[in-house]
Amino acid sequence: MKAVLATKPGGPEVLQIAEVPDPVPSAEQLLIHVRATALNRADLLQRLGRYPPSPGESDILGLELAGDVVAMGSAVEGFQIGDRIFALVSGGAYAQKAVVDYRMAIPIPEGMSYTEAAAIPEAFFTAHEVLFTCGRLTTGETVLIHAAGSGVGTAAVQMAAHCGAHILATARTTEKLNLARSLGAQDTYCCSDGLFAEWIRHRTEDRGVHLIVDPVGAAYWEANLNSLATQGRLVVFGLLGGRSTAVDLSMILTKRLSIIGTVLRSRSLAEKISLTQEFKARWLPLLARKVLRPVIDSVFPWDRVADAHRYMEANRNLGKIVLVIDDSSQRCEASHSDPT
Ligand SMILES: NC(=O)c1ccc[n+]([C@@H]2O[C@H](COP(=O)([O-])OP(=O)(O)OC[C@H]3O[C@@H](n4cnc5c(N)ncnc54)[C@H](OP(=O)(O)O)[C@@H]3O)[C@@H](O)[C@H]2O)c1
Incomplete structure (x- = not known):
């Protein structure tokens, strides 16, 4: 698969799309074909070398994603191949594939796009x-x-x-x-x-x-x-x-x-699962009914990830910046608003 890698600590120019091995799901994990992810300030710090991932976590950037289930471990319950899900992850979302514990995966409500779903978890x-x-x-x-x-x-x-x-x-x-x-x-x-x-x-x-x-x-x-x-x-x-x-x-x-x-990223898996369950009970129904909505400033194709980082660093975004992940070697043709 391809993923965005920070080739060395530095400015947005160090971000490159490169070939890396596919992640392998453990017994409790889903393998996700990532359709969209969203930027966070933590990504900028990680790119600068100031916020390394927790031990054992992917060193690929990206803390939230939306996509499709393409494979799963033997202990997964309640999901099927092809399910549309979104999730908070501890890293690895700037990639064509990522793994997520099934207890952290949230079904994308009917009528919600991958772009909208990817903009929800961190915020x-x-x-x-x-x-x-x-x-x-x-x-x-x-x-x-x-x-x-x-x-x-x-x-x-x-x-x-x-x-x-x-x-x-x-x-x-x-x-x-x-x-x-x-x-x-x-x-x-x-x-x-x-x-x-x-x-x-x-x-x-x-x-x-x-x-x-x-x-x-x-x-x-x-x-x-x-x-x-x-x-x-x-x-x-x-x-x-x-x-x-x-x-x-x-x-x-x-x-x-x-x-x-408070900080989310370094929490234990058990704490993050509990937070996911609280979110599903209290806020997901309101997002599904569009009573609340993720505010999306802009959507960048992932080959413009460096521009997306520059845009956030300049404090220009009103709400979230989403990255659409291309699943082919072609430039992504998904519709997007280009703020630059
Ligand atoms: N603890 C956690 O678990 C957790 C989780 C997610 C995010 N965060 C943190 O929460 C913060 C916001 O995240 P976000 O994703 O919402 O960021 P964001 O969408 O990029 O927005 C951050 C905004 O903060 C304002 N800002 C920047 N520097 C400032 C300064 N020196 N003084 C006052 N305002 C400033 C800017 O808006 P103006 O144009 O209004 O200045 C900027 O657009 C970040 O620091 C992020 O790391 C923490």
């Missing part, structure tokens, strides 16, 4: 984790969602709105703020200066918000603490704005705050 699993598992968001609470026009942000705004939360959202472009409002945010702030605490104080009449979900980290730390209500929760799930900052612990004590960090 919706992460948003569920940060809002509900870590963040314990409940109806009527106020949540502040940063980078609301991102892949995770667009899922989080929809899920928080569905739960009946009051949503305040930040992003750094007008287009992303408009998108967040169209998905359910009640109010938005253009955060190019990082000074959102005064806006929050004003919008909440000095009370602060119950929950903040934050992929920015250091650059927003102080304003985040200033923006939380008494007993508020801050869930940090990305470090786009840096990993270290000076910490004044006094506000954590006086406001009795909870600071929670």
